Amino acid sequence: MRILVTGGAGFIGSHVVDRFISAGHRVWVIDNESTGKREQVNKKANYKKLDICNRNGLRAFFKNKKFDVVNHHAAQMDVRRSVEDPQFDAKVNIFGLLNLLEECRSNKVKKIIFSSSGGTIYGECKKAARETDPEIPLSPYGISKLASEKYIKAYQSLYGLKFTIFRYSNVYGPRQDPHGEAGVVAIFANKLLNKEIPLIFGTGKQTRDFLFVSDVARANLLALKSGDNEIFNLGTGVETSVLGLLKTMAGISESKKAPKFKAARPGELMRSFVATSKARKKLNWKPQSGLIAGLGATLQYFKDRQSRGEKI
Numbered sequence: 001m002r003i004l005v006t007g008g009a010g011f012i013g014s015h016v017v018d019r020f021i022s023a024g025h026r027v028w029v030i031d032n033e034s035t036g037k038r039e040q041v042n043k044k045a046n047y048k049k050l051d052i053c054n055r056n057g058l059r060a061f062f063k064n065k066k067f068d069v070v071n072h073h074a075a076q077m078d079v080r081r082s083v084e085d086p087q088f089d090a091k092v093n094i095f096g097l098l099n100l101l102e103e104c105r106s107n108k109v110k111k112i113i114f115s116s117s118g119g120t121i122y123g124e125c126k127k128a129a130r131e132t133d134p135e136i137p138l139s140p141y142g143i144s145k146l147a148s149e150k151y152i153k154a155y156q157s158l159y160g161l162k163f164t165i166f167r168y169s170n171v172y173g174p175r176q177d178p179h180g181e182a183g184v185v186a187i188f189a190n191k192l193l194n195k196e197i198p199l200i201f202g203t204g205k206q207t208r209d210f211l212f213v214s215d216v217a218r219a220n221l222l223a224l225k226s227g228d229n230e231i232f233n234l235g236t237g238v239e240t241s242v243l244g245l246l247k248t249m250a251g252i253s254e255s256k257k258a259p260k261f262k263a264a265r266p267g268e269l270m271r272s273f274v275a276t277s278k279a280r281k282k283l284n285w286k287p288q289s290g291l292i293a294g295l296g297a298t299l300q301y302f303k304d305r306q307s308r309g310e311k312i
Contacts, residue, residue: 001224004028004067006052006100007074008045009036011176011183012115012168012216016071017042019217025224030061031074040175052096062103069224070104071113072097079120082141083266093144094151101155111162113223114152117145118167118233118274119208128209128237128275131167138269149231156229164223166216169235169274173213173294174301178312185210185295188246189302190312192255202264204243209235209273212289212297222283233274236287245295252296 003020007013008029013036020027021044029041032051041047050057052074075093076082082089097114104112120142122129137143155161176183178190191198211234219234246259279285289297302312 001025001068002028002066003069003071003224004030004065005045005071005073006030007036007072009033009038009041009047010073011035011173012171012213013071013073014040014042014175015173015213015217016073016220017045019221020071020224021045023221028065028067035077035177052100053091055099058099058103059106062107065107067107067109069111069113070100070109071220072100073115075115076141076144079139079141079268080265082139082144086140089140089144093141094147097148097151101151101161104161105155105159109161111164111224111228112152113220114148114163114165116149116165116167116231117142118169118235119272120269121146121167122272122274124269125271125273128273129233130275131231131233131278162228164227164229165231166219166223167231167233167274168216169209169211169233169272171211171213171216173298175213176298178302184208184242184245185249185298186302188249189253189299192249192253192257193299193302193306193312195255195257197257198246198259199262200242200246200259201262202242202268204246204259204261205241206268206270207239207241207273208245209238210240210245210291210294211235211287212294215285215287215289218288219279219283219285222285227283230278230282232279232283232285233276234279234285235274235276236291237273237275238291239271239273240291248292249295249299252292253299
């Protein structure tokens with residue numbers, strides 16, 4: 001297949017690109033490099049620096065490419081930034097998507113695979129959220145992701161553009177940015193390996209569903225041939241507290257640094273985890289990487305960078 005991956009220089013997108021190329025597909029990547037890194041792009045991919053908010057640039061880029069599938073990972077992905085600057089969040093996540101959907105329509109793209117957010121769309125979770133549960137986003141980021149889903153469904157109804165929507169839980173793994181506001185695993189890894197005091201915002205009792213990035217990439221590969229016009233949660237269905245996560249990572253890295261606690265940040269949830277029975281049944285997908293193994297691989301990735309003299 002001929003596949004475009006937006007945000008393909010980023011953390012998750014670059015792993016998806018690798019998986020597509022390993023499966024023998026021809027892949028193009030666009031990324032504005034605001035958080036993505038060109039060196040993370042697979043050398044076998046066709047790469048162009050381009051912002052999805054650049055409508056004219058997108059139009060020129062799509063011309064004569066004849067993409068079969070667009071895999072959309074480019075996004076403003078920070079919940080806290082969305083609270084501080086909801087207009088920017090909407091510009092990237094909603095208007096950027098609409099630019100992309102218009103090119104899909106105009107160029108007869110067969111399918112779009114979209115990365116949504118199981119970690120924000122359901123609001124506070126008393127139990128593992130299912131795809132049929134009420135959608136109660138509590139941040140502009142969650143709202144923009146939910147609105148994006150609705151637009152994609154509309155384009156399917158109006159123009160026949162097939163879709164698969166993935167609602168990701170908290171994805172972690174190699175290549176995650178340890179200096180951003182999002183990505184607690186990478187942030188903790190950076191602090192622990194540099195022998196610095198890790199920070200916890202709030203009590204640390206807040207829970208998340210941590211999913212290793214290779215499991216996400218595998219789901220995106222499966223969606224090339226299945227899951228048409230469906231929404232799937234991707235997660236483990238297991239809650240892990242932020243304190244528990246830090247304790248596990250400290251044990252693996254043999255760090256003795258106690259955390260420092262700071263005030264909770266606005267817009268963050270106390271409990272967030274998702275059920276994945278639908279993906280297991282309809283995509284034949286389930287997570288294969290346990291938390292201990294995934295955290296070990298992630299810490300090793302940052303250790304290797306450190307040993308090469310790279311700043312982490």
